[in-house]
Amino acid sequence: MKKQKCIICRKPLNDGIMIYRKGICKNCEERIINTDQETDFYNHYICCIKKNVSHWILRGEDYKCQNYLW
Numbered sequence: 001m002k003k004q005k006c007i008i009c010r011k012p013l014n015d016g017i018m019i020y021r022k023g024i025c026k027n028c029e030e031r032i033i034n035t036d037q038e039t040d041f042y043n044h045y046i047c048c049i050k051k052n053v054s055h056w057i058l059r060g061e062d063y064k065c066q067n068y069l070w
Contacts, residue, residue, distance in 0.1 A: 007052040008032075008045055022052045 004013040008028035016025040024032070028045070035042045 008048045019049070020053050024049075 004023045005011065006013050006016065006025040006028055007022050008024055008031075011025060013023040013025055016023055016027075016029050018024075031041070032045045035045065
């Protein structure tokens, strides 16, 4: 089985969060949380997430999840 990599820093994923089967390591997660939204770093993080996750959302993948009201 292929080892997952962080979608931001591309390092091996040992911990962190998963979004639509894509991982963000704990270090990048903390950087995103603590970065000011007006910086280029924040925009880089958002672009990485969009590039790696948005196609799953747009394809309409049917994931079994609780019935939340959005």
